[in-house]
Amino acid sequence: MNFISTDENTLVGIEAIDKQHKEFVKILNKLYSLKNSQDVEKKKEEMQKLEAHIKEHFQTELDLMVKYKDPGYISHKLEHERMEKKISQEVRKFAANPGTISEEFLNDLKRWFFNHLEFNDRKLAKHIKSVT
Ligand SMILES: [Fe+2]
Ligand SMILES: [Fe+2]
Numbered sequence: 853m854n855f856i857s858t859d860e861n862t863l864v865g866i867e868a869i870d871k872q873h874k875e876f877v878k879i880l881n882k883l884y885s886l887k888n889s890q891d892v893e894k895k896k897e898e899m900q901k902l903e904a905h906i907k908e909h910f911q912t913e914l915d916l917m918v919k920y921k922d923p924g925y926i927s928h929k930l931e932h933e934r935m936e937k938k939i940s941q942e943v944r945k946f947a948a949n950p951g952t953i954s955e956e957f958l959n960d961l962k963r964w965f966f967n968h969l970e971f972n973d974r975k976l977a978k979h980i981k982s983v984t
Contacts, residue, residue: 883902
């Protein structure tokens with residue numbers, strides 16, 4: 853069973869966003885499955901993938917917010933910055949203590965994803981649909 857799974861209810865209806873959200877879910881499941889693995893290199897690779905993915909994804913959403921003059925821009929951007937910092941911190945922690953992927957961190961990410969989806973991303977998607 854997957855650590856995190858999504859269905860059509862988690863889609864926001866903007867292709868670029870939905871595609872990247874699916875990628876996030878994939879990375880999170882991979883990290884969870886690697887949690888107890890001895891393969892430190894693979895874990896490191898996946899942690900870096902997470903960091904790179906989140907940067908790319910936040911930039912995609914930010915570009916959309918700017919392009920469509922989204923009124924939720926400020927709070928959405930702040931929320932991204934908070935999460936990006938947290939992930940970078942965790943990646944650094946992992947580098948200092950290779951081999952350990954915190955389950956608490958993965959649970960936080962999962963919780964954050966669903967909250968953020970409902971409170972920020974869905975609003976952005978709604979706004980885009982209302983102006984296009
Ligand atoms: Fe977002
Ligand atoms: Fe998002």
